[in-house]
Amino acid sequence: MTNLIKFTKMHGAGNDYIYVNTLKYSIDHPEELAIKWSKYHTGIGSDGLVLIGKSPIADFSMRIFNADGSEAMMCGNASRCIGKYLYDNKITEKEDITLDTLSGIKHLHLAVSGDKVSKVTVDMGSPKLEEVLVNGNSENLVSAEITVNNQTYKATAISMGNPHLVIYIDDIEKIDLPVIGPILERHPFFPNRVNVEFAQKIDNKTVRMRVWERGSGITMACGTGACATAVAGSIIGQTERDVEIIMDGGSLNIKWDEQTDRVFMTGEAVTVFEGEITL
Numbered sequence: 001m002t003n004l005i006k007f008t009k010m011h012g013a014g015n016d017y018i019y020v021n022t023l024k025y026s027i028d029h030p031e032e033l034a035i036k037w038s039k040y041h042t043g044i045g046s047d048g049l050v051l052i053g054k055s056p057i058a059d060f061s062m063r064i065f066n067a068d069g070s071e072a073m074m075c076g077n078a079s080r081c082i083g084k085y086l087y088d089n090k091i092t093e094k095e096d097i098t099l100d101t102l103s104g105i106k107h108l109h110l111a112v113s114g115d116k117v118s119k120v121t122v123d124m125g126s127p128k129l130e131e132v133l134v135n136g137n138s139e140n141l142v143s144a145e146i147t148v149n150n151q152t153y154k155a156t157a158i159s160m161g162n163p164h165l166v167i168y169i170d171d172i173e174k175i176d177l178p179v180i181g182p183i184l185e186r187h188p189f190f191p192n193r194v195n196v197e198f199a200q201k202i203d204n205k206t207v208r209m210r211v212w213e214r215g216s217g218i219t220m221a222c223g224t225g226a227c228a229t230a231v232a233g234s235i236i237g238q239t240e241r242d243v244e245i246i247m248d249g250g251s252l253n254i255k256w257d258e259q260t261d262r263v264f265m266t267g268e269a270v271t272v273f274e275g276e277i278t279l
């Protein structure tokens, strides 16, 4: 008997995932499917696989698998797309949704135009300084030196529920991301690997950022990475707390609220196509 799974391909600023509603279709080996389906030539093609499910403590749940099959704690772009998926497919009528993730419950606020969601704001919670491992000791990196390929950068490590290494530089075009990204992803400071963002300040409220994602490589955008970039920029005095982060595939507005310490991410969510695939 063939087992046909209905999926939806969606993107947020070009960060593209395959979405499966596990309330209808059960998926019992997502790590393998994320690898197989993410391949552009022999699969569906994506940055990874996202499973939408039920939760005992929130309206819905999200699980996210990178293109290499590793499971991630959080995904900013996927949380926005899930808001659109649920509302556009009439699975919920709510415009405020709680989402159970491996990094806690996230709140989504949907901007609806007609009967479709155009933008989503996600309360990403409070950022933390990510602990890195230096000579066996746990340390924080805030504008601290990290050397790769004989080049020293000033880096800040931030957790947005998942780990990020943010490096502000003067000219982002000078970075050979396909070469340096994988080296930094597996730098000994990060035994569990890390997402890497190179950022260039345009002005106090605008940053150009490129990302090398842990487990997926170069992606067109990264929601948690945009949040980490905004937080790092503010901590090291490069930017204000309300900024536009321009990535290869589009931009996100990130606001780090001074009163609550919470980070709010706002951006688009787009449905690309739907399809069916055999397990």
Ligand SMILES: N[C@@H](CCC[C@H](N)C(=O)O)C(=O)O
Residues within 6 Å of the ligand: 015, 066, 071, 072, 073, 074, 075, 076, 077, 078, 162, 163, 195, 213, 214, 215, 216, 219, 221, 222, 223, 224, 225
């Ligand atoms: N693209 C995502 C983050 C996906 C997970 C990341 N690669 C990790 O392993 O932590 C986003 O939009 O936040």
